[in-house]
Amino acid sequence: MDLSFSKEEQAFQDEVQAFLATALPADIAARVASGQGATRDDMERWHGILHTKGWLGGTWPTKHGGAGWGPIQLHIFEEESALANAPRILPFGLKMLAPVLMEFGSPEQQAEYLPRILDGRDWWCQGYSEPGAGSDLASLKTRADRATDGHADGHADGGPDGGAGSDGDEYGDHYIVNGQKTWTTLGQYANRIFCLVRTRFDGKPQAGISFLLIDLDTPGIEMRPIRLIEGGYEVNEVFFTDVRVPVSNLVGDENEGWSIAKFLLGHERTNIAGTGFSVQALEQVKALARQVKRGGKPLIQNPLFAARLAQTEAELEAMKITNLRMLSKAATGGQLGGEPSMLKIKGTVIRQSLNDLARRALGPAAAPFPSEDLDNLAIAPPGHGHNAAGYFNNRKISIYGGSNEIQRNILAKGMLRR
Amino acid sequence: MNFEITDDRRMLAETLQRFLADTYPFEHRTAVAYDAPFHDPAKWAELADLGIFYALVTEEQGGMGGRGFDIVTLFEELGRALCPEPILGQLLAASLLNAPEPLMDGTRYALAVSELDAPYDPDDITTTADERDGWRLTGRKTVVYGAPAAEVLLVAAKGPDQVLSLFRVAAKDAEIIGYAMIDGGPAGEVFLEDTPAKLVTKDAGPALQNALDLGALALCAEALGAMEVVQATLIDYLSTRKQFGQPIGAFQVLQHRTIDLAIEIEQARSIVILAASAEGGSEFPKRAAQAKHLVGKIARQVSEEVIQMHGGIGLTWEYPLSHYAKRLVMIDHQLGDTDHHLERLMDGL
Numbered sequence: 124m125d126l127s128f129s130k131e132e133q134a135f136q137d138e139v140q141a142f143l144a145t146a147l148p149a150d151i152a153a154r155v156a157s158g159q160g161a162t163r164d165d166m167e168r169w170h171g172i173l174h175t176k177g178w179l180g181g182t183w184p185t186k187h188g189g190a191g192w193g194p195i196q197l198h199i200f201e202e203e204s205a206l207a208n209a210p211r212i213l214p215f216g217l218k219m220l221a222p223v224l225m226e227f228g229s230p231e232q233q234a235e236y237l238p239r240i241l242d243g244r245d246w247w248c249q250g251y252s253e254p255g256a257g258s259d260l261a262s263l264k265t266r267a268d269r270a271t272d273g274h275a276d277g278h279a280d281g282g283p284d285g286g287a288g289s290d291g292d293e294y295g296d297h298y299i300v301n302g303q304k305t306w307t308t309l310g311q312y313a314n315r316i317f318c319l320v321r322t323r324f325d326g327k328p329q330a331g332i333s334f335l336l337i338d339l340d341t342p343g344i345e346m347r348p349i350r351l352i353e354g355g356y357e358v359n360e361v362f363f364t365d366v367r368v369p370v371s372n373l374v375g376d377e378n379e380g381w382s383i384a385k386f387l388l389g390h391e392r393t394n395i396a397g398t399g400f401s402v403q404a405l406e407q408v409k410a411l412a413r414q415v416k417r418g419g420k421p422l423i424q425n426p427l428f429a430a431r432l433a434q435t436e437a438e439l440e441a442m443k444i445t446n447l448r449m450l451s452k453a454a455t456g457g458q459l460g461g462e463p464s465m466l467k468i469k470g471t472v473i474r475q476s477l478n479d480l481a482r483r484a485l486g487p488a489a490a491p492f493p494s495e496d497l498d499n500l501a502i503a504p505p506g507h508g509h510n511a512a513g514y515f516n517n518r519k520i521s522i523y524g525g526s527n528e529i530q531r532n533i534l535a536k537g538m539l540r541r
Numbered sequence: 542m543n544f545e546i547t548d549d550r551r552m553l554a555e556t557l558q559r560f561l562a563d564t565y566p567f568e569h570r571t572a573v574a575y576d577a578p579f580h581d582p583a584k585w586a587e588l589a590d591l592g593i594f595y596a597l598v599t600e601e602q603g604g605m606g607g608r609g610f611d612i613v614t615l616f617e618e619l620g621r622a623l624c625p626e627p628i629l630g631q632l633l634a635a636s637l638l639n640a641p642e643p644l645m646d647g648t649r650y651a652l653a654v655s656e657l658d659a660p661y662d663p664d665d666i667t668t669t670a671d672e673r674d675g676w677r678l679t680g681r682k683t684v685v686y687g688a689p690a691a692e693v694l695l696v697a698a699k700g701p702d703q704v705l706s707l708f709r710v711a712a713k714d715a716e717i718i719g720y721a722m723i724d725g726g727p728a729g730e731v732f733l734e735d736t737p738a739k740l741v742t743k744d745a746g747p748a749l750q751n752a753l754d755l756g757a758l759a760l761c762a763e764a765l766g767a768m769e770v771v772q773a774t775l776i777d778y779l780s781t782r783k784q785f786g787q788p789i790g791a792f793q794v795l796q797h798r799t800i801d802l803a804i805e806i807e808q809a810r811s812i813v814i815l816a817a818s819a820e821g822g823s824e825f826p827k828r829a830a831q832a833k834h835l836v837g838k839i840a841r842q843v844s845e846e847v848i849q850m851h852g853g854i855g856l857t858w859e860y861p862l863s864h865y866a867k868r869l870v871m872i873d874h875q876l877g878d879t880d881h882h883l884e885r886l887m888d889g890l
Contacts, residue, residue, distance in 0.1 A: 257852055259784035306853050350858035352867060353723065354575075358853075416658040417881075419665050427880040479841075482870075486660030487684035489874050490728055492575065492721040500718060500730055502657070502683055511723050511874075515867060518848050519856055526852060528794065 126447070128195070136199045143207040146172050152208040156407070158509035159493075160355075161210035163312050169210045170243055180217060180241055187225065187237050194453045198394065198446075205399025213309070216240040216247035220317050223334065223383055227375035236336070250304035250318035250337070250361060251384070258529050260319070261328040261381065265302025265363060267320040267335055269295035269370070298322075298335065298373075300343075300366040306523070310346050310359035314339050319380050332380035336372040343367070351519075353512035354492065388525070395463050396446045396470035397520075401439050404477035407506075408432065411484050414504045422484055431483075435476045442469050461537045464530035471521040478514040485510055544814070550614045553596055553606075557615065560591060561622035567861045574625035574725025574864075578690055585626055585690075589647030593628070597635040598645055607635060609820030612755060613762040613813055620766025623865055625726035627651065627687030629763075629875075633756045634695050637707060637741065637748055643693075651691035651712075652752065653682035653731050661877040663697055663705060663749055668733065670698040670708060676740055678708060678733040686875065688712075688729030689719020695741065696733065697749055707745035708738035724867035754829035756876045758820065761813045761836040764872050768806050768840060771847045771865045775799060778851055795850055802846055805839045812836065827889055830882040837872070837879030844869040 128136060151165045161169070173179040182197050183189020192200070204211070212218070221240055224233050239245040256263040300320060310316065316337050323331030339346070343366040348356045375383055412423035412432065422428050449462040482489045488503040489511040498508065521527045546554070565584060573581045588594070596611045598604020606612075612632065619628060627649070634650035635641055644650055659665035660683075668680025678698050688694070694710040714736050719729040742748055779790030779799065789795055812832045819828035844866040848855040855862055873879055 252853075255783075257784065259786075262784070352848075352856045352858060352863040354858065415660075416665070417660065418662055419658075425880070425884075427883060483873075483878065483880075485874075486878065487655045487874055488657070488660070490684050490722045490724075490871060492723045494720065497720055502730065511871070515723070515856075515870075518845065519853070521849060522852050522856070527849075531794075 126444070128199070132195055132199065135196055136203065139200055139203045140207075142176065142178075143203060143209060146176065147207055147209050148172075151210060153506075155208040155210055157506040158513040163309075166210050166213060167243060170212070173212070174241055174243065179212070180221065183217075183221060183237075183241075184225070187221075187233070188241050194450050198450050201394045202399035202402070205397075205403050208403065213246075215249050215308070215313075215317075216245060219249065219387055220247050223317075223374060223387060226386060227334070227379075227383055231371075232336075232374065245315050246309075246313045248307050248310040248313035248316050248339075248359075250307060250316045252306045253303055254305055258526055260384070261332065263302075263319055263321060263332065265300065265304060265318065265320050266324075267298035267300045267322050267333060267368065269322075270297060270299050271295045296370055298368045298370065300335070300337065300363045300368055302363050304361040304363075305349070305358075307346075307359045307361050308357060310339075310361060311348060311356070316361065317374075319384060322380075323378050329381040331378055332384070333377050334374040334380040334383045335368060336374060337363075337366065337368050341366050341368065351516060353515040355512070355516065396442055396466035397474055398439070398443050398446050398470065401442075401470070401473050401477055404474065404481065405432075405436060405439060408477055408480045408484060411481065411504060411507055415484055415486070415488075417486075428480075428484065431480055435473065435480065438469075438473050438476070442466070442473060445469070461534045464525075464533045467525070467530050468521075468527045471527060474520060475514075475517055478510075478517045481507070481510040482514040546610060546614060550610055553593075553611070554614045554618055556591060557593060557618040558621070560587070561618065561624055565622055565624060567623070570623055570625060570725070571858075571861075571864065575721045577719065577721075579719065579721045579725070579727035580625050580627060580690055582690070585649070586647060588626065588628075589645075594631055594635075594645045594647065597628075597632045598641045599636075602635075602638075602641050604635070604641065604645060609758060609817030609825075612759050612820075613765075613817045616759040616762035617766035620763035620768075620868075621770055623725075623767060623770075623861070623868060627690050627727055629756060629759055630687030630691060632759050633752050634693075636752045636755055637695055637745070639741070648693060649687065649691045650693050650695060651685055651687040652756075653685045653688070653694050653696045654749070654753070655683050655685070656681060657683050661881045663746065663753070666697055666699065666705070668696065668698040670700045670706060670738065672700070676708060676738040677735045678710065678738045679735055680733050682731040682733070684728050685717075685731050686726075686728050688717050688731055689727045691717075694731060696731075696738065697745065698738075700743075704744050705746045705749065706743045707741045707749060709741050710736055710738045722871065724871040725864065750826065753876055754826055755820070757829045757833040757882070758813070758816050760872050760875055761809070761816065761832045764836050764840040764869055765806075765809055765813055767865050767868055768809065768843050771843060771862055771869070772802065772806060774862050774865075775802075775847045775850060789850075798846060798850065802843050805842060809836050809839045827886065830877075830885040830889075833877055834879050834882035834886060837882070840869040840872055841879075 155161055170179055178190055180189035181192045181200055185191045224236055253263050316339055318335050318337055319332050320335050321331050322333040343364045345362040347360045349358045350356055413421050415422045417425045446466055453459055485503050491497055491502055493509045493512050595604045596606035596615050599607035630651040631644055633652035634644055654663055656666050671677045678696055691712045694712055696708045696710050698708055700706055716732040717729045719727055722728050780788050782789050812835045816828040816832035819825045848866050854860050857863060
């Protein structure tokens, strides 16, 4: 047994650290460290810097302009990035759509979209969830009906099944999309959206779903912001009314969208534990607990708070090893089973515990609604004015991307049923 | 044995409940709680007209309440409506004043104790009081609940002999920077620099601790009212939200978690009743600490679980539940958190 990285991996780690030390702009790192979060401009600048370095598509194959990293290199990059307070790479284009296009997309789609993802011309967002289809994603209702100009086949003269598309014939050169998507993260900055839409209405719900690329400038699309618990805007509702989408924007086969969604679910889940974020958060809480006082002494000397901190640290150390065990398995070509689901559950719970400690450590100073006007009052130590907001906002991480309840269902299905 | 509240208190609860339901709907609450002055002065005046503040003051002091169960009855209703009016400041002042008439008529008070390095324990404060040309106070008080709305501040400060005393300061004589709390409602920073003050009580440590314990009891009752609302909201959601072809409340894992919360909420109610019944007796500090310790823990658990079981909708500003959930967590940041009160209990073992 050897828990350390190989010589080559250590050399890569040194290279990443050296790069981050010089290339990551200090103002961006400060905003990430404070929990205030990277702005749109920060994210675009950081993507640009990584693109120039050739690391933006880290795990992309070199033929598509990537760096061809394996799981361990990706892990090193992501962990070091988190420790340096770099913005996380936005996953929607780079880590979600791109692998789908590489696996299922036509050569034309790959040639058109992959370069635009890398150089930042396209900002993609995700259209999966609907008001009535959250955990039960397959029940989604946003529909795409094949049509030729003048009429929509799905309504006017569809087949006996009453819907378009079970026979695969040429029966229209575009889709008409109607419906509503929700929880679309950073959709306000995006120019394109990839959607799961219903193209068949009979049979199993999973069997009638297609994967469609939609230009957000198309008439009939409305994006409305959703304000979140702590007051911020990062998710949106997207409404589609008679939106015309060329059939050439279909990825993979019609009605095969569910396989694509499942492929994506199993793809690049190695950073799902977010250990880098947790290690960074733990260091910040420790530093904070040395600064603030209880009973005239630094909080870190308070036995109750110190116990909470030490317990969380032990949990985190165990999870780092669980994470490395999974990575090692993936790197040597092993088939992953329930590990990503386990890491998602434990990883989110640990991150949320650290958010809880960061809020708790402040005492009354956690109470003010974050505002730049208050910064010079230094009610909380510098960089900690968003601790309560961050705690509330991060309740999302155990809900999104398949809630922890859904992850447990996946695990139980694998472990308990024969 | 009788766990019924008295008719007088029931009437108070019903009056307040009706007033808040009729005139303080949730949209109004959200509209006022996050923008200056972070509450609704007109509604405050109506609450004064209703005689609500008389319920904070004992009969010996000329009021009509002020006992443990008066406080619990009142604050449970405020919690149910998630009312942002800074009535807690009024309660904290009530037991400390020799002549509380203006308070009962609606003059707004805030109690300034916490400091940056003394968040919860009054013994740690460093604000000083000097007697020259009357009393003068110097220091900074932090996150003073109700400060931007207050007309009168009661300030804890240490005299030349290091004795903790209580002073009265006209709000206009202090520099106050107000802001909304993350869960809504007014708080502020109070800067004192040779600020003129009047002595209210010398050697005020025990009186101050009693006021803080009454405040802790009030916050526990507020949490209880809020928890009952979120519990009802959760149960309603579980029975109406459908996924996988059935109400999500049909899933056993959610049923069990809902029941676990129900058990905890009953525990919270019981410790609040115990603390309220101890008010005025020698056991009250211990009971108040037990209540604030348990309720702090339970309220956070309830908040996190109702959000998780709702999913994304529970994290939206538009859905009232999210504001209740914030309040339930942030109550632990007022007047001592669950660990602070646990330490008091450990010291008393």
